[in-house]
Amino acid sequence: MSRSYGQYCGLARTLDVVGDRWNLLIVRELLIAPARYRELLDGLPGVATNLLTDRLRDLETAGVIERRLAEESNAIVYALTPWGAELREPIEALIRWSTPLMMRGPGGDRFRAEWLVVALRALLAGRPHVRRSSTIGIAVDGQLLQVRATRSGIEVSLHDGRALDAVVRADASIILGLAAGGLILDEHVEVEGDEAAVRAVLNQD
Amino acid sequence: MSRSYGQYCGLARTLDVVGDRWNLLIVRELLIAPARYRELLDGLPGVATNLLTDRLRDLETAGVIERRLAEESNAIVYALTPWGAELREPIEALIRWSTPLMMRGPGGDRFRAEWLVVALRALLAGRPHVRRSSTIGIAVDGQLLQVRATRSGIEVSLHDGRALDAVVRADASIILGLAAGGLILDEHVEVEGDEAAVRAVLNQD
DNA sequence: CTGCATCCATTTTGATACTG
């Protein structure tokens, strides 16, 4: 754990807990789903193994994450505590703030479709609720995500096999632009199925 | 600027810009008000002068802050750009997340009443709006803040001399507990003036 | 294999002294 700021300020105390390098990205991975050590390594390209171990211990000590023994196997699984899961809100706000940075496209950066699960939820939350439920697929980077919009809100996840009203295929930056509301559904986007469902889910009616 | 995470993910790109040590605390100071170099040093106890200079340059290059020449004097003043000011939302979310950490009290940490201007706004935002406008003073650590609640929302600032319906005097941790809704206005709090106004502003009717 | 621990070169930080 790095040095404390020594300030009686909420922001400083939060950063004392999650401000160290990699910490919030670990939380991002666990917001997608609980994960094993190896899955975290894969989802955090560039992290050194000793650092990941250190950070997991720091976050556990702080009460942000917990180790669980997966049923059946005796493997360790890392998961967010209830308090840790509340980091979703600040993380979503940080993701919304990044929109101008993301519009520049990926450049040479690595990309994982799972990251979009967190980002799409962040960008679509707080949009007006739809009148009629729809589920659309997002085909990106060879993977398929699903976004289900109902009267009570939005759910984003990896595709679980359910029926889809439509499938949108586009680059990640285009998907993000659509979700952020800065792009209009037109070119660079391939839609199969019910285009009205896509417009409804993205609130582009 | 520290090494990029190299991930095409909104959180990672945000942290590439504001994730370095001290960066978000600098933004916090500028959310209170534009400030000169010396004021920033005072508001960031513990920062080294070379680091502050580096960070200010990084944030300026990234477009988060800008240097202005103060009118009348030819002094440099640092201020948030419009995009930088949008960091208020993620910072407020991080402050709300810190509530359990702040309830432990200041311990040996340093405290500045100005920090409460950001924190109180974060904690009171999103509360139901009051029916009748009131302005109350918060006397803490020898300084006086003011919180004005109107039908259109909440404003928090240092006291500007306006008439106050009441003045609350308490320790910072008590003030935060009241604003977070986890404490009830009773002991440890000294109220002069219209106690109903205090309850109205804190939504403790 | 997984889940670390150890070692080491490189960066970053913090503290202080100094300058225009």
Next chain:
DNA sequence: CAGTATCAAAATGGATGCAG
């Protein structure tokens, strides 16, 4: 006041080792 310069200590990234 607004920074620079210097330097020791700490953190990081990368490679490798190793037990269950």
